[in-house]
Amino acid sequence: MDTPRLHAILSGRDRSVAGRLARPGLTAAAAGYGAAVQLRNVAFNRGLKRVTPLGRPTVSVGNITAGGTGKTPMVIEFVRRLLASGHRPAVLMRGYGDDETMELQDTLGAIATANGDNKPTTLVIADPDRVRGAKSAIVRDPAVDCFVLDDGFQHRRAGRDRDVVLVDATNPFGYGYLLPRGLLREPVQNLRRADGVIVTRADQVDDGERAVLDERIRRLTGKPAVAHAAHRWTSLRDADDVPWPVERLQSLKVLGVCGIGNPASFAGRLAEHASSLATSATSREAYPGVMALGDHHAYRHDELTDMLREAELRGAEAVVTTEKDWVKWRSLVAGHGLPMPVLRPVLAMQFLDGDAAVDTLLTEMFEPQAVSHRG
Incomplete structure (x- = not known):
């Protein structure tokens, strides 16, 4: 099924017989999925599942919905900023689909070439086991001094020092349902685990919609969004x-x-x-x-x-x-x-506001008193 048709069914816009028959079954499946997610999160929250430090300061870039929120451009932006600050980051990604791995490698390589850098291209390690991937990165390049964890919000086993979640302004909460009935990977209340929320595609909604979204983020997390960004x-x-x-x-x-x-x-x-x-x-x-x-x-x-x-x-x-x-x-x-x-x-990721706050988030992960290695 193509993506537009799927979104039409999940959003309720598809009023066909097939669409109407699909939604109740998807709702039932979402209940089972939600129970499994809840059990897993409780296990981490109570220490029954262990969080493993990755051996270097780590920032996670993730989301709470499935689909494109702009993680790859944001990962590239974080890498660019870390390089500009004199750090040697490596990217750890799950590797779901070789396309994302190759896209990231190509783009980071192009950035290095354009800048005339003599340093090796930023390592991109694709491994579903991020802990194993981190060890591999350090063996391959001991000079790596930090990690950018791509799509890491739900990968709680991998320790991180700063947890950043992207929320797409055009479809912030996946039609309000957990997978597979909607696009939510976990309940929206779990955004409170994040150190900061960045609203992406913020330029594609009007001021009123953005204000409503900002208020909901504030209620869910207890603090406002760190920044609003646009894809250019x-x-x-x-x-x-x-x-x-x-x-x-x-x-x-x-x-x-x-x-x-x-x-x-x-x-x-x-x-x-x-x-x-x-x-x-x-x-x-x-x-x-x-x-x-x-x-x-x-x-x-x-x-x-x-x-x-x-x-x-x-x-x-x-x-x-x-x-x-x-x-x-x-x-x-x-x-x-x-x-x-x-x-x-x-x-390119353009910040409409919060540019300095993003730099602060990245800087804080190197401060010993800020390190928690939580998942």
Whole structure:
């Protein structure tokens, strides 16, 4: 099932017979999931399950919902700031889907190249066992002096000194239900474990919605959000990694393709930057001019060929996809000529406020009196 259809069912927008029949079953399954989550959290809260320090100061970047809240751009931003402060971070990630691992490695490598750094590219260790991954990172590079734990809020076994949770302003609490009925990984009340909440995509909602969300975060955590951030497309890169100004989209008819957790955000940004989208009167796309597939979609060569052919039939002059998708496309198109440019945006995290507070969070994890190694 593609991501837009799933979201339509979970949100209740899908009023079809299939959608209405699916929701009660998903609600029943969510009850079982919730019980398991509760038992696990109680075990950690009471010390029945052990939290293991990772051997270096650690900041976790996580979320309370499944799907795209902007963790990868935030991890990259944290790494950038730590490098600028003279630290040698390594990233520990679960490794769900090689696309995220490759995306992170490629982007961090590009940052190092652009800066002319002589230091090795930041280590990215993909291992579901973050404790084992931390040990591996230290063996591979003993100079590593801190960790950024990607998607670590629910991975409580791994100790951390600062716990940061991202909340997506466009869908902050996963339709209000636990998985699989909604997108919540655990009850919203558990946000109180976080040292700080950062609201992402804060520019994509109006002031009233943002104020309501801020007040709910304050009630849930006892403190306001640390910062509000926005995802910006700073430039584009083509298949040869040649940079293009994002303004070029104003003069091209483009088709978007993505297989990510939040296709609505990608579609919105594409519509914002592109003057003409290659829509189709015969397709039923949830986002006009964008082929939105399931998160971590496993592309096949014939499927990609069909997509590019469809782009040509629609009169597209370029295809725009995401970095996460491109790392899977790259091997499929190697040695084959592309019928048109394939571009992907270079994302940057822009803080609308709270920039200094974010630096403080990162600095605090190195202070001995602040270290707790809690999960």
